[in-house]
Amino acid sequence: MRTDCLAWMGELQTHRWSNDSDTIQLVKPWSQGKLSRQQQENLQHLFWVYRSAFTRDIQEFVKMLPEDYPVELQLSAGCEVDPGNTSKSFIHVAFQGVHILSFQGTSWVPVPDAPSWMKLVIRILNGDQGTREMVQWLLNDTCPQVVSGLLEAGKSELEKQVKPQAWLSRGPSPGPGHLQLLCHVSGFYPKPVWVMWMRDEQEQLGTQRSDIMPNADETWYVQATLDVATGEEAGLTCRVKHSSLGGQDIILHWADGRRTSLGLTVLAVLACLVFLFVLLGLTFWIRRRHYQDIL
Structure with a gap:
């Protein structure tokens, strides 16, 4: 059996605890937040126990349980701290x-459609008053204190804004007489982003967006x-909205994407030609020096 724990502040991982x-x-350099070293060590010992x-x-x-190993249990716990120092905590x-x-x-509650064997588990969990009181203390007192300290210590990184880079490309053909247009958006922070293929001001409902993946x-x-059908790509645009852009989508x-692709192709050809000329020139120079040495 192994237990692995991760702690996050929004989209940034702050702590890791391997089995x-x-x-x-x-x-993070600011992962200790505003806790003293002694407070950090006390929490570490408590969590270890x-x-x-x-x-x-x-x-x-x-x-x-009605089934045997392997089993997987996942526990998600945390709290949301509002500007008015009010908090909302949870454990699922x-x-x-x-x-x-x-x-x-103050107690454990099963979900409405929980399996019948959960009744016994709930009765045992709620019968442990000491653990329930400790959970309440961690959720209502410790968690808001830790989160507030992390928000203050990591403010510059947590509130950073990084502008996205976007480019267009053509994907594999979805079928005869059709094109697949790709709009790539990368390098942005924070995570929320809006990306849509448009024609004039009309959203193209056929737009398929991938999951947002970490770099x-x-x-x-x-x-x-x-x-799209071949020939219908003219007039299409990809629009990107992100908080870092200040409203400037x-x-x-x-068409720009095609010219960009063509420009990159021309640039690559020119680079190859320059390299070829340099190689020929270097070969000529070496041979000339060789002949001069012989003479």
């Missing part, structure tokens, strides 16, 4: 990828695809 380690790793107990409890929990638990229970107020530098990438015309 093979007894120490929570600070991912509960992780050890959690491992034992899960082994007992599996004995109550999933079994085999399906949400089964949450912590609400290695903690920015994001997405692409929008549109299949990126608008790429498909």
